[in-house]
Amino acid sequence: EVQLVESGGGLVQPGGSLRLSCAASGFTFSSYAMTWVRQAPGKGLEWVSRISATDGSTHYADSVKGRFIISRDNSRNTLYLQMNSLRAEDTAMYYCARLILGSGWFDPWGQGTLVTVSS
């Protein structure tokens, strides 16, 4: 069964840092691009970042560019999101998802990990 399990969320103060992890299983992790998508409480979905399967190239939404870093460890089948200089508006459920084709769709999604930025 293809599965993604996020971890690492929690409460952090504004300006702080947090690293999220996403453990993948049931598929050849190194063959797929991966993404992070977030959802603020009561709001819609927002794409955050993407990392390619092959050359490790990365892309970010303008809202997190320069503050977040996406990475992957193919030997551990794990995706990461390093979140720095956190702001209240980064408070959200963070989902990792497998990307099917470069301009394609997300499937499956993990269950999400909640990040709360508050003093």
Add this chain to the structure above:
Amino acid sequence: QSVLTQPPSVSGAPGQRVTISCTGSSSNIGAGYDVHWYQQLPGAAPKLLIYGNNNRPSGVPDRFSGSKSGTSASLAITGLQAEDEADYYCQSYDSSLSALYVFGTGTKVSVL
């Protein structure tokens, strides 16, 4: 920031047909990029419902169908059932510089 526009809510009685529109622009749907749809049940993660405009993953009932034309797409649910009550989001690729992937604003489907 959502770039694709959906109606906030739609509703219907059990057995009825409802449709959800998704309106984009020349940098996403209008540029020829495919539209995909997700269902998010209360308290759960999103789940792929339709991919490539009109394809259903294994396990998704054929009551769900998608279409695309010009800068818009739509999701139809026929034979509405109580378990279809959820939030639905469209998604596409975007060639602008601000975001590679864009989502719709989301539509809450209520079964009366």
